[in-house]
Amino acid sequence: MLYKPYGSTGLSVSALGFGGMRFENQEDVEGCAALVKACYDAGITYFDTAIGYGKSEERMGVAFKEMRRTRAQRPFYVATKTFSATADDVRRDCETSLKRLQVDAIDFYHVWCVLTPEAWRERKAKGVLQAFEKLQAEGLVRHICVSSHMRGREIAELLADYPFAGVLLGYSAMNFAFREAALDEAHRRGRAVVAMNPLGGGLIPQHPERFGFVRTRPDETVTEGALRLLFNDARVTVALVGLSNQKQLQEALAAVNGFQPILPERVATMRHGLRASFDSLCTGCGYCDSCPQGLPVPKLMDAYNQFALSGKPEDMAKRMNWHWGLLRSGHHLDDCTACGQCERACTQKLPIISRLKDVRDSVGKAVAAADAKV
Template sequence: MKYTQLGRTGLKVSRLVLGTMNFGPQTDEADSHAIMDAAQASGINYFDTANVYGWGENKGRTEEIIGTWFAKGGERRDKTVLATKVFGNMAGSGTNASWPNHDRLSAVNIRRAVDASLKRLQTDYIDIYQFHHVDRRTPFEEIWQAIDVLIQQGKILYAGSSNFAGYKIAQANELAARHGRVGLVSEQCLYNLAERRAEMEVIPAAQDYGLGVIPWSPLHGGLLGGVLKKESEGKRRSQGRSASALENTKVREQVQRYEDLLDKHGIEPGEAALAWLLTRPGVTGPIVGPRTQEQLDSALRAVDLELSEEVLAGLDEIFPGPGPSPEAFAW
């Protein structure tokens, strides 16, 4: 495994981030534990989750699965850089479901949410506590006040963002700097070959303010994972976002060109998509969410995959980026 610094911090993290969103909804506890053991054995030290994972009536379940894995001991927690998120509504069912202050980034909800996450995760601290979404109703002054308290209490070490616009990263860190705070150290954003809008402002802002960039959905919902080849071989039919996207003739033709290019060079599409992200400026490491050991093994191969200039040029031709701002908006 290869490692890098997380943004401007001294924290060393793996170039792949283990995403856990499938743990619970699609992967049972035993298999989830096996995947985490295999990931850690391979050198992955950065695990990402969120308090809402598990979804619906089972929200919080994913954190619980990680917690029972930590409880097995064997230095599992000490070897893990643990990131979780806060924003989504965690109120229970029934009349409590609509009770206020169980979501977003108010100081009261941040305090409640972090304690609940610590309990589910069976740990006494979280390495990177991330804001899952921008909260337009809560000023950053209040958010940073709450984060300061958590850092002083030893419950979290760093704060990060997810799905923030570039100007929100700037707002958050300018305010933090004025008060002598560290501010945001990472940004999780939607970024992959087929979705490159983050290159316009989010990634430049993250670079300027020293945030590590953690792309989510690196295979764009499976669209970049060899979906057409799998369909033709009868291995798997596209589902969800990728199936909807492939109904568009232009998108289907684009994906076909992508798969043909990589087939010509003997490269697996999913591995190429991850390897491409690892070449991008500012990227710390993409989030991979394997449901099986085979998918984890494929992601690990991507770390050592070096794409030739010919392949990189071909990928840019098929999936041209918008370019940085302001040029992307003007001239």
């Protein structure tokens, strides 16, 4: 296992982190706890969850209760988040998380998902920082952190606005250009960077032929290549992988255990290719998924991804039909009023409305072709 300093805190954490948002089956209490414990036994020390990830905190708490017995010799660190902003709400969420996680303090407590500079100002005005600081003074929170899906420059301003110990942001071989400025700023200021979605929401392993250029050795998979690119980056503290099962854990461990430093010239070549081609895909984060007209926007943008990756317009309709079952009903594409709500929420700042038109064209052609056969 590799370990890196967590910003300026004096702590050292594993470069591979466990993301607790993708348990294969949250109802399987023992299975979830066994996965967390297997991560700990393999040397992972950074564990991330959130109050809003279903039963994730409770499931991880089952493992932490056991892991606490060896914590003095083998430390581990707990990260969780709250979207609340007022003193009462933040305290309630913190106490709920502590109880579920079965720990005395949250090591890295995040102001969760700052989507816009305006939203940040609103939360500050409600007293979110004072609420966090009070919990820290009481010993319930060790370090105050933030998670954000804003553009790199906006996150850099957020880091300038408050001395967060670390920032959690989406960063991968697919979208790094989008957040480069934030990583530079965090590094300059001695703040930790935890990179979520390091495999682009699964798209990187699903398209090994398109992402083949992240491989630096003939014997490595694109998953290993994409993760090693982050391990190699001095600005990235933790690559946070949302692990579902033991098989995925073994793949992620192979990436970290077989890591060797990558030559700077090789990194420069990869970044050039990546920047040109892959900074505009939907990562499936779901933050746009509250369309007032009922459009399943993340699914539709996933369909667009297929076209972006294959170059074939018909792949959009195929994806909607065979993967999502949305082709003839349930997509509400004609109901879009172009209100822009989804674009404002989009963590990748994608031009969703114009992409929806492309998806609609693909669907229209597919339906017409199917009707012609009848």
